[in-house]
Amino acid sequence: MTGDHQTLALVLFSVFIAVTLGITTWVSRNRHGSAEEFYAGGRLFSPLENGFAIAGDYMSAASFLGISGLIALYGYDGMLYSVGFLVAWLVVLLLVAELVRNCGRFTLADVVAARMAERPVRIAAGTSSVAVSVLYLVAQMVGAGSLVALLLGGTSEAARSWTVIGVGALMVIYVSLGGMRATTWIQIVKAVLLMAGTIALTVLVLLRFHGDVNNLLSTAADRSGHGRDFLVPGLRYGGDWTARLDFISLGIALVLGTAGLPHILSRFYTVPTARAARRSVVWSIGLIGSFYLMTIVLGFGAAALIGPAEVRASNASGNTAIPLLALDLGGGAGSTGGTVLFAIVAAVAFATILAVVAGITLASSASVAHDLYSSLRRKHAKRQYSEVTVARFAAAGIGAAAIALGLLARDLNVAFLVGLAFAVAASANLPVLLYSLFWRKFTTRGAVWSVYGGLVPAVLLVLLSPVVSGSPESLFPGVDFHVFPLQNPGVVSIPLGFLAGWIGTVMSAEPPDEARHAEAEVRALTGAGAA
């Protein structure tokens, strides 16, 4: 890696930072933090704007770098991520988006608290939202680290750590100064950049193969050393039944997790009506679907043009396949085209990470301030802070936690880490959300049980899985306390979340509140009295 493209990439990235900081200061110029403004950007974004912002929030480094890398290394098995990440949006569109927009104000907990005892439900849902967000943030930080390691050549540990710290610090500035309005504009800018970059690379890959997809796939299969097996499921998740069950577990977690992601749910509050929320999801499904179709082309393109061996040599889990592909498509190392393309892709990937990190930080700071702080503070304490002030400090705290964990987890594949975050979201957040929206007899105890009944098993099973200990690739390779064989806990913990909610409801002493259910249902479906 020579100095040219490093300099160019750093220049481009600095431009992005300057533009987004400009947006942040311009947006926050004479606004003095109402909660409506800070968490929801005033609720006046258009469906098109919000659709791009949702896509920007969702198409993370995990998608751009991680999925393509997995496809480049393992062929078809990487494609499962693309399919799962997209199909998941049907759950959001059909069951969640409009109703959540109508019932809640800023967070997931609002929806549940609309018909339950407020305090326990807020503490439970707030805790699980923060847990999911931190896990998701770690994945983004790892992506930032591996990207800069490639960019600066070699594996300069210090450079890598400082990048992670820098990304974290920047996002805290964005979020705490600009709130939702700035974050949304950053997402939109990033979504446009990412789509443009991906389209350009896809076109170049297809041009290289003269539009012959068949040739692309065959070359990828030949180059991989696995032959036709490269185009069939089973390379990564094949073999014994544990691995196959892991694949199914991952698939379920992906499709059910999206609807429980706090930073996705909070996006629906930035538009004025449920109809606008629906239309923004339709926009984002179009954008996200075409994006994932292109990542498949890019993944197989990287396998065909770079080869899995070289991808693996650059980054063991494949996170750098796309930048390498860009270098090759532009004309190879040392050429001007390669340098420019590499720099652009690296800058876009950086921008992606930064924007997603900002979105998640904002959502989790909302959970801390709006759900946890407002429930846990002492009512008559001497010093009362406004919710928005607390949210700004929470953003800094969450940023620090994510930086620390990101430094620890830097050798894991980004898409895989996101898979874990999705599993926790699907186990802890989705059951309580669906029960609250659709089950007449759901009670407070059921709500609390379903959150903890999903959250605790999911987190415990991850801690006891081969991800954390007991194998050479795990977080602590030296020790072995893994008793749970699967890497992704979804197949066990998601049913547990639903089961716990059902048991808690059945065992409730007090009957469900008919009147508040009526109110929640009428408001959810009609939008009466929506914030």
Next chain:
Amino acid sequence: MEQVDKQEGCDDSAVPIDDPRYDTAVPRQREPSAAEIYLEVQRSPAFQEVRRRYRRFVFPAALAFLLWYLAYVVAATAAPGLMARPVAGAVNVAMVAGLGQFLTTFLLTWAYARHARLRRDRAALELRWDTQEMTRGAAQR
């Protein structure tokens, strides 16, 4: 925008709407409380129809796409022979199934948006105004 003047109605999670105080605080003829209004709206045929239309579309559709996705994932793990069967050139059943997932997602998105726009939006909006009109009396305490 219309939601600005509806702010009072939104934060009722903090205020117990069905508190009997609000009834006795109105000395004139007894007006229905917000809770009673919502129960009444919920039981009304118009609302039942909106809910029925929503659920009739959403539940079967959600079940169908979840089963289709699950079948895809299970087939990918349990039936590699089937998935490896070539269709045309390097394209095999697995590829076609994966792209089929993309296609069905796009189609269902389109169908749902169309159904909601044509069959539900107008009725829901009318109910919204009616309900807000009715609760306005109860909310202005």
